[in-house]
Amino acid sequence: MKEIKKINNLSLANILAAINGLIGFFTGVIMAIISAANLIGPADSGNSVIIITLANIGASILLGLLVALATACLGWLFGYIMAAIYNTLAVRIGGIIIELKDVNQRDEN
Numbered sequence: 001m002k003e004i005k006k007i008n009n010l011s012l013a014n015i016l017a018a019i020n021g022l023i024g025f026f027t028g029v030i031m032a033i034i035s036a037a038n039l040i041g042p043a044d045s046g047n048s049v050i051i052i053t054l055a056n057i058g059a060s061i062l063l064g065l066l067v068a069l070a071t072a073c074l075g076w077l078f079g080y081i082m083a084a085i086y087n088t089l090a091v092r093i094g095g096i097i098i099e100l101k102d103v104n105q106r107d108e109n
Contacts, residue, residue: 006095009080013075013077017076018072020072024070029064
């Protein structure tokens with residue numbers, strides 16, 4: 001049995017930022033597709049349909065990028081905070097106890 005005594009704050013923050021960034025990217029793509037499905041603005045607007053369509057596509061792409069960036073930043077922040085809380089509590093009540101097993105490595109020739 002092994003006990004996790006401490007988690008590196010930056011390590012956990014970086015991993016969670018990457019995971020949340022990927023989730024945010026795919027969520028943003030879905031949101032962009034849904035947003036792009038509503039391409040045509042009100043019929044009474046004096047602008048041409050092409051300008052409205054291009055503006056909506058640009059807004060959809062920007063929305064997707066912002067969602068991915070926001071979720072990555074929040075993932076980093078929460079990862080950093082969670083590691084700090086874990087480290088504080090692990091000193092007082094003990095860390096997570098895990099059982100590890102050695103695995104034989106295969107030759108990769």
